[in-house]
Amino acid sequence: MIEIKNLVKRYGNLVALDHLNLDIQEGEIFGLLGPNGSGKTTAISCMLALLKYDKGTIRIFGKEMSPDSYDIKQQIGIVLQNVAVFEELTVYENIDYFCGLYIKDKARRGQLVKEAISFAGLEDYTKMRPKKLSGGLLRRLNIACGIAHKPRLIIMDEPTVAVDPQSRNKILEGILELNRQGSTIIYTSHYMEEVEQICTRIAILDRGRTIAVGTKEELKEMIKTGETITIEAVILDDAQLKDIRSLPHVFDAKYENQILTLRCTGAKHNLIRILHYLEEKEVTFGRVFSELPTLNDVFLEITGKQLRD
Numbered sequence: 384m385i386e387i388k389n390l391v392k393r394y395g396n397l398v399a400l401d402h403l404n405l406d407i408q409e410g411e412i413f414g415l416l417g418p419n420g421s422g423k424t425t426a427i428s429c430m431l432a433l434l435k436y437d438k439g440t441i442r443i444f445g446k447e448m449s450p451d452s453y454d455i456k457q458q459i460g461i462v463l464q465n466v467a468v469f470e471e472l473t474v475y476e477n478i479d480y481f482c483g484l485y486i487k488d489k490a491r492r493g494q495l496v497k498e499a500i501s502f503a504g505l506e507d508y509t510k511m512r513p514k515k516l517s518g519g520l521l522r523r524l525n526i527a528c529g530i531a532h533k534p535r536l537i538i539m540d541e542p543t544v545a546v547d548p549q550s551r552n553k554i555l556e557g558i559l560e561l562n563r564q565g566s567t568i569i570y571t572s573h574y575m576e577e578v579e580q581i582c583t584r585i586a587i588l589d590r591g592r593t594i595a596v597g598t599k600e601e602l603k604e605m606i607k608t609g610e611t612i613t614i615e616a617v618i619l620d621d622a623q624l625k626d627i628r629s630l631p632h633v634f635d636a637k638y639e640n641q642i643l644t645l646r647c648t649g650a651k652h653n654l655i656r657i658l659h660y661l662e663e664k665e666v667t668f669g670r671v672f673s674e675l676p677t678l679n680d681v682f683l684e685i686t687g688k689q690l691r692d
Contacts, residue, residue, distance in 0.1 A: 384407055384408060384409040384411075384443065384444060384535075384536065384567050385405065385406070385407040385430065385441075385442070385443050385536070385569075386405075386406055386407075386440075386441070386442040386443075387403060387404060387405040387406075387426070387430070387439065387440070387441050387442075388404055388439055388440050389402045389403075389404065389438060389439040389440070390402070390403040390404075390426070390429060390436055390438070390439035390440075390441065391403075391436060391437045391438035391439055392422075392425055392429060392434065392436040392437060392591075393437050398590075398591055399422050399425040399591055400422050400425055400426060400429070400436065400439075400591040401422075401590060401591035401592050402438075402439070402592065403422065403426060403439070403588070403591060403592060403593060404593055405426070405586060405593060405596075407567065407569065407584075408567075408584075409535075409567050410562070410565075410567055411567055411568070411583045411584055412558065412559075412562050412567075412568045412570055412581050412582045412583050413567070413568065413569050413570065413582065413583070413584055413585070413586070414570050414571070414572070414578040414582035414584070414585035414586070415427075415569055415570065415571045415585075415586055415588065416571070416572075416575075416578060416585060416586065416587045416588065416682060417587060417588035417589055417686075418589060418686055421588040421589050421590065421591070422588050422590070422591040422592075423571055423588055424540070425591075426588070427538055427540065427569070427571075429441060430443070430448065430538070431448075431456070431459070431461070431538070432448050432449055432450045432452060432456075443455050443459075443536070444458065444535070444536075457485050457532075458534050458535040458536060459534050459535070459536045459537070459538065460529045460530045460532065460534035460536070460537040460538070460566075461529050461537075461538050461540075462525055462526050462529040462530070462537065462538070462539045462540065462542050463525075463540050464540045464541040464542070464544055466513075466521055466522065466524075466525045467525065467528075468513050468521075468524055468525060468528060469513075470512060470513050470514055471512070472512070472513075473509065473510050473511060473512055474500070474505055474508050474509050474510070474511055474512075474513070474516075474524055475496065475500070475509040475510065477513070477524060477528055478496050478499050478500060478524070478527050478528050478531050479492065479493075479496050480528075481528040481529070481531060481532075482495050482496055482499070482528075482531035482532050484532075485532035486532050495531050495532060495533065496531055498531075499527040499528075499530060499531035500527060502527065502530070502557060502560070503523040503524065503526055503527040503557065504523060504553060505520070505523060505524060505527060508520060508524075517547075517550075518545055518546050518547070518550070519546040519547050519549065519550025519551075519553070520550070522542060522543065522544075522546050522550060522554060523550065523553065523554065523557075525542070526539075526542060526554065526557065530561060530566070533564075533566075534566060535565070535566060535567060536566065536567050536568075536569070537561060537566050537567070537568045537569070538568075538569045539558065539568060539569065539570050539571070540571050541571055541572055541573060542554055542558075542572075543555070543572065543574065543577065544573075551577075555577060555580065555581055558570070558581055559581055570582060575677065575678045575679040575682065576677075576678075578678060579599050579677065579678040582599070583598065584596065584597060584598055585597065585598070585599060585602060585678070587602070587681075587682060587685055587686065589685075589686050594685060594686070595681075595685050599678055599681075602678065602681045602685075603675075603676045603678075603680075603681055605681065605685070606676060606680065606681050606684040606685065607634060607646075607648060607684065608646050608647070608648075608676045608680050608684060609647060609648045609649025609650065609653075609675075609676065610646075610647045610648075610649065610653050610654075610673060610674070610675060610676070611644065611645070611646055611647070611673070611674045611676070611680070612643075612644070612645040612647065612653060612654055612657060612671070612672070612673050612674075613642065613643070613644050613645075613671070613672040613673075613674075614642070614643040614644075614645075614657070614661075614668050614669075614670075614671050614672075615641070615642050615668065615669040615670045615671075616641055616642075616667075616668055616669030616670070617641055617642070617643050617661070617666060617667070617668035617669070618641060618666070618667070619638060619643065619666065623664060623666065624636065624638055626660065626664075627643070627645070627657065627660065630656055630657065630660065631650070631656065632647045632648045632650040632653055632656075633645050633646075633647050633653070633657075634646060634647065634648060645657065653673075654671070654673050658671070
């Protein structure tokens with residue numbers, strides 16, 4: 384559905400996109416991750432032909448994208464991080480306006496607006512103006528405005544920022560439903576658990592390049608971390624900590640405030656080995672946790688950076 388080849392975008396001496404390559408298939412929920420300044424927003428702006436780029440090609444629905452590709456743009460819905468609605472219009476009027484940019488037939492538009500209101504759970508708020516809505520409802524209005532015309536491709540840029548857990552769950556369930564109804568979705572977020580929950584494939588960008596792409600399972604297989612073990616209320620001396628660091632398959636150990644955190648490779652019996660050592664040395668300890676790698680582990684190990692500054 385989307386094919387980006389060797390995309391280059393410069394701002395003076397700054398290279399925002401450095402021969403970026405992406406291939407997004409129809410029917411995917413495609414996660415686009417990267418630290419601040421990695422090129423995500425620039426890539427999306429180039430996809431939408433809002434920015435001129437220096438080199439490369441972008442094809443959407445099998446056609447080359449350009450500023451006057453209105454037949455392509457008509458099939459795209461955009462939900463931006465910054466809420467973009469009209470304060471002077473009601474909920475209904477906002478959805479009707481944005482839907483009307485694509486659908487001219489009034490009867491058809493009326494039905495689509497009704498469906499978007501129901502989809503976003505805004506039936507009780509149709510006559511209210513945006514300034515009267517809570518943050519979660521405002522986000523849901525923003526989504527309804529972007530998807531009312533039933534686009535084939537929906538680009539969602541951090542749609543759950545600063546919303547309560549209930550609204551977040553409602554939005555994520557809605558995204559999955561949009562996908563079931565046939566929309567392909569590009570999803571960016573700073574919340575790794577969301578991306579892991581809903582995305583079928585994920586690309587990690589850094590310095591304008593795609594540095595990893597695959598399913599969450601495939602990405603986890605790319606990193607060294609296979610298991611993270613956390614042991615609380617444990618008192619260790621320097622010699623014991625040195626011993627633990629030298630245990631097989633332990634490649635990183637942090638010990639702070641009587642909490643020991645070990646990162647191990649994917650070998651079996653890592654937890655048994657550490658517990659056996661503590662028992663042998665008669666070291667007392669509290670709670671013990673063993674976790675498989677998360678998408679956040681993948682991100683940190685591949686980029687060496689926190690996602691949020």
